[in-house]
Amino acid sequence: MKIELKPIAPGSDWVEAGAWFKSFVNLGVQLAEATASPNFHINKILVACPKREFVSAALAFGYSIQKFRSGQTLLKNVELEAVFDLETGQILRIERKPGLGSSDLHIQDVALESVTSANSSEVTSVRITIQANGSQTPFMVLERSRIASLSVLPMGFPTGLHKLPVPPAGKLSQEVPAIRWNSQASPGLVIYGEVDYFREQASTGVRYAPMQAVLGTSETILEDMGRIDYAENKFPHFVNLFEPVNSFPKLSDWPHSLPGLCEWVVLDGNRASTKLSAKEALIDRRVLSIVEMGIPRSQGKALAAFTEQTANLKRVDASTLLAWTPPAGVQIWAWSNK
Amino acid sequence: MTNLVEQVNRLYLNAAEAVAVPKSWKIDFYSSPKGTELATQLAELRRSSFDWQDATFSNLAIALNVIKTYSRCLLAGEPMGDFWTNELSALESEIFATRNYLPASQLASLEQLLSFLRQNIEEIARLQSESIRAAVDAVDGRVLLVPETARLRHKADDWVASHGLSDKVTVHSLRDVRIQLFEPFELTLFPSSPSAYLNREQFASHLRALLLTGITPKATFVSPDWFMFNRDLQLDRHLMPGFELANLPPVEISTPLHVDISLVPEAPTPSDVFEDWIPRHASGDYATYESGGDQSCRVIAIGEELVFPVEADSKKVSVFEFNEKADAWQIVFKNPFKDLHPGDYLVACVDRSESQALRERAAKDMGDDFHRYVSSQIHWKGLLKAKIAQLGISTVEAELKGAGVEKYSRARNWVDEEQIDPLLNRDFEVLLHWLGLGKSEAKLVMELAKSMDGARIQAGRNAGNAIAQSLDEQELLALDKGQALEVTLEDHGDATYLLAPIMGVGDDVIMFRSSQVRRVVAGKFEV
Numbered sequence: 110m111k112i113e114l115k116p117i118a119p120g121s122d123w124v125e126a127g128a129w130f131k132s133f134v135n136l137g138v139q140l141a142e143a144t145a146s147p148n149f150h151i152n153k154i155l156v157a158c159p160k161r162e163f164v165s166a167a168l169a170f171g172y173s174i175q176k177f178r179s180g181q182t183l184l185k186n187v188e189l190e191a192v193f194d195l196e197t198g199q200i201l202r203i204e205r206k207p208g209l210g211s212s213d214l215h216i217q218d219v220a221l222e223s224v225t226s227a228n229s230s231e232v233t234s235v236r237i238t239i240q241a242n243g244s245q246t247p248f249m250v251l252e253r254s255r256i257a258s259l260s261v262l263p264m265g266f267p268t269g270l271h272k273l274p275v276p277p278a279g280k281l282s283q284e285v286p287a288i289r290w291n292s293q294a295s296p297g298l299v300i301y302g303e304v305d306y307f308r309e310q311a312s313t314g315v316r317y318a319p320m321q322a323v324l325g326t327s328e329t330i331l332e333d334m335g336r337i338d339y340a341e342n343k344f345p346h347f348v349n350l351f352e353p354v355n356s357f358p359k360l361s362d363w364p365h366s367l368p369g370l371c372e373w374v375v376l377d378g379n380r381a382s383t384k385l386s387a388k389e390a391l392i393d394r395r396v397l398s399i400v401e402m403g404i405p406r407s408q409g410k411a412l413a414a415f416t417e418q419t420a421n422l423k424r425v426d427a428s429t430l431l432a433w434t435p436p437a438g439v440q441i442w443a444w445s446n447k
Numbered sequence: 448m449t450n451l452v453e454q455v456n457r458l459y460l461n462a463a464e465a466v467a468v469p470k471s472w473k474i475d476f477y478s479s480p481k482g483t484e485l486a487t488q489l490a491e492l493r494r495s496s497f498d499w500q501d502a503t504f505s506n507l508a509i510a511l512n513v514i515k516t517y518s519r520c521l522l523a524g525e526p527m528g529d530f531w532t533n534e535l536s537a538l539e540s541e542i543f544a545t546r547n548y549l550p551a552s553q554l555a556s557l558e559q560l561l562s563f564l565r566q567n568i569e570e571i572a573r574l575q576s577e578s579i580r581a582a583v584d585a586v587d588g589r590v591l592l593v594p595e596t597a598r599l600r601h602k603a604d605d606w607v608a609s610h611g612l613s614d615k616v617t618v619h620s621l622r623d624v625r626i627q628l629f630e631p632f633e634l635t636l637f638p639s640s641p642s643a644y645l646n647r648e649q650f651a652s653h654l655r656a657l658l659l660t661g662i663t664p665k666a667t668f669v670s671p672d673w674f675m676f677n678r679d680l681q682l683d684r685h686l687m688p689g690f691e692l693a694n695l696p697p698v699e700i701s702t703p704l705h706v707d708i709s710l711v712p713e714a715p716t717p718s719d720v721f722e723d724w725i726p727r728h729a730s731g732d733y734a735t736y737e738s739g740g741d742q743s744c745r746v747i748a749i750g751e752e753l754v755f756p757v758e759a760d761s762k763k764v765s766v767f768e769f770n771e772k773a774d775a776w777q778i779v780f781k782n783p784f785k786d787l788h789p790g791d792y793l794v795a796c797v798d799r800s801e802s803q804a805l806r807e808r809a810a811k812d813m814g815d816d817f818h819r820y821v822s823s824q825i826h827w828k829g830l831l832k833a834k835i836a837q838l839g840i841s842t843v844e845a846e847l848k849g850a851g852v853e854k855y856s857r858a859r860n861w862v863d864e865e866q867i868d869p870l871l872n873r874d875f876e877v878l879l880h881w882l883g884l885g886k887s888e889a890k891l892v893m894e895l896a897k898s899m900d901g902a903r904i905q906a907g908r909n910a911g912n913a914i915a916q917s918l919d920e921q922e923l924l925a926l927d928k929g930q931a932l933e934v935t936l937e938d939h940g941d942a943t944y945l946l947a948p949i950m951g952v953g954d955d956v957i958m959f960r961s962s963q964v965r966r967v968v969a970g971k972f973e974v
Contacts, residue, residue, distance in 0.1 A: 114452045118811070121450040129459035159458045159660040161937075162451060306938045313452075355919055380937050384919060403458075405622075405656040406797075406943050407935045416689070428693070438462025438661045440692060 115314035129436040137171020150447040154397040157440040161401040165377040169335030169349040181295040184260040200262035213272040265365035271345035299368040302377030379407035386414040462661030465696040478703035479671035507541040524605030588633025640670035676714040736970030740960035748974040749947035765794035778911035797943040804942040809902035820895040830882040868896040
């Protein structure tokens with residue numbers, strides 16, 4: 110299936126991405142699929158590519174597609190009564206029923222501070238306080254009649270109020286592909302890289318016909334295709350995340366941090382690989398390093414920093430285990446802890 | 448201009464073509480009986496029980512290594528060229544200077560070697576030239592010629608010009624090649640065997656960058672057969688030690704009929720192979736000082752045997768300092784001869800990566816004007832080059848002086864692609880008039896150059912900010928402790944800077960090659 114890209118630079122035209130791009134998208138798909146298997150033990154991957162341009166965005170693209178296909182989610186539906194049993198800091202996702210004539214579906218993720226109303230056997234509404242920054246109200250009333258669904262998410266999940274188009278009459282939100290796409294909560298990749306560079310890549314236009322069936326349009330940008338969130342958390346979905354290299358969390362902050370929720374840490378480029386490979390927080394994490402061979406000066410440092418972390422691991426055949434053949438010019442190596 | 452996607456597509460297509468098309472990677476070892484004899488004589492001298500490490504003979508040893516290195520890879524405009532005339536004179540002088548300390552047998556061997564060189568070096572050089580020329584002629588497209596060092600690059604430039612190949616062949620030394628996304632070369636041509644590059648630790652990554660990035664669909668190494676080692680025959684194993692490389696293009700190795708592959712030796716140690724016995728400066732991958740320059744400079748010492756040469760009349764250098772008010776590290780400009788203090792952090796470019804990166808960024812900002820700028824530069828620089836070739840540099844300088852050009856002595860540098868324009872506007876105006884450009888044409892050339900200047904300055908500012916932003920806590924701590932720090936900016940085309948505390952500024956004026964001015968250079972200088 111053809112994938113076309115259009116760089117953000119003024120005057121750029123649509124160009125069909127070469128087989129290499131589709132191959133990296135496919136690697137993202139394979140990686141997401143394999144990671145879901147309990148028998149998959151690869152935990153370090155090194156990809157050496159000519160240039161890092163578009164590689165991490167393509168991986169996020171593929172990962173995002175596979176996550177959507179599989180329908181994986183960390184959301185656990187709960188009844189209103191269960192709110193009383195939740196711990197402080199627990200993330201609640203509240204999907205409200207659209208009001209009459211409203212065109213917006215409100216989805217709100219909040220961090221629970223406490224439940225203030227009394228428990229009773231026939232709960233119709235619950236008053237809670239939430240952890241909030243700035244002007245957001247710390248009080249909230251959850252009325253059974255106004256809530257379409259209530260679910261919990263792991264601590265550390267991003268919070269915020271998001272609006273999506275209401276589902277067509279007679280359909281539940283989860284029956285609408287675009288809503289499922291935009292509200293999926295299944296963290297995949299956290300990409301550490303250079304923010305300006307990455308945002309420029311992620312802003313590249315993309316045309317991919319199969320997306321028509323999901324989003325109602327086949328034309329978007331790589332950031333949307335890869336469902337890549339940044340710190341500002343613009344969307345109710347949480348699939349892939351980008352973070353600047355210098356924002357790598359301290360070890361003590363890692364457990365309930367956004368990156369800590371992701372399945373793979375992607376070190377996007379030689380600087381990220383050099384700086385972050387040896388971080389203690391990554392010792393037991395799944396890490397994929399993208400080393401750019403076209404940059405000779407930093408290439409050696411990046412390779413050394415990453416491979417040093419694989420000293421006690423077993424080299425395994427990445428191509429076979431991921432069912433992925435790298436395009437010409439690309440090398441892949443992987444290590445397992447089993 | 449093709450867009451980024453097309454450019455990246457091409458890299459992968461080149462890589463795919465290299466794998467699919469037979470003989471896309473080749474190593475051609477050509478027969479050089481006289482070269483073999485020379486290598487044998489040199490090896491016997493080295494193998495003798497004589498103590499070459501003795502300080503008395505160090506210059507002689509260096510002269511011999513220079514001969515060994517350049518006899519296998521030098522491409523010069525003339526078969527003999529000034530290079531060999533000078534080197535053989537140097538060798539003769541060294542033999543003369545040490546003759547009273549040399550054992551009779553060594554002296555005889557050296558004199559025999561000198562005589563052999565006088566008779567045969569021309570043929571040895573001619574064979575190298577012919578072999579490289581054949582490789583260039585074997586393709587229709589453009590060729591990227593990659594000698595090992597900057598000195599070899601200068602000679603190769605002369606060779607390209609003398610063969611009338613300037614439109615077809617572009618020369619970059621190995622460490623100066625950036626993976627240009629924009630230039631569609633067909634062949635990367637290495638005028639040496641892979642060993643010559645792989646033996647030097649810091650060179651291997653540059654070689655990998657060229658071979659594994661798909662910069663061209665074809666790559667050819669050309670070397671005399673006497674410089675063939677086992678690792679040349681197993682390039683896939685030695686290109687990236689410790690990693691198995693899959694899906695590499697098969698390497699076609701051609702050797703003269705008389706060569707028995709099974710007898711090919713292991714690679715010798717670098718000190719037996721290279722002219723500069725220590726292949727890199729102890730603290731980093733920096734170029735070594737090259738004599739023969741024509742730029743008057745003073746040096747800023749930034750480490751043990753490490754300097755940053757700036758023009759003797761320079762007005763500013765970049766310094767990285769902590770701004771208490773802003774609570775941040777910032778780049779500021781200081782007069783190198785008045786305002787620098789020991790301990791100030793100099794922002795020193797390590798190689799040409801920065802200027803190329805700035806050019807690319809500026810090109811992006813200029814849009815279509817960049818192509819008009821490039822055409823205008825090619826035009827006036829071409830006219831100046833032709834004048835220099837026709838009249839000689841001394842006459843050109845004299846005529847420019849007569850026409851009122853203040854900085855006329857810089858004329859030879861103005862042909863360099865990196866020099867956007869003469870420093871003074873008035874000089875530029877007079878120069879263009881002297882070159883025969885009409886008033887309106889000259890105005891346009893100057894406007895475009897000014898536009899490029901502005902875009903480059905802005906790109907430089909952005910790179911400066913990027914340096915500050917790229918530093919993490921550990922690096923900032925290193926700066927607080929007064930340690931040197933090397934910073935590579937991936938987003939700025941691999942531009943590499945050394946942030947190094949200044950140790951002092953030299954008073955002597957020293958001549959540097961323009962390619963080494965404002966670059967980190969390793970060498971011994973009085974400061």
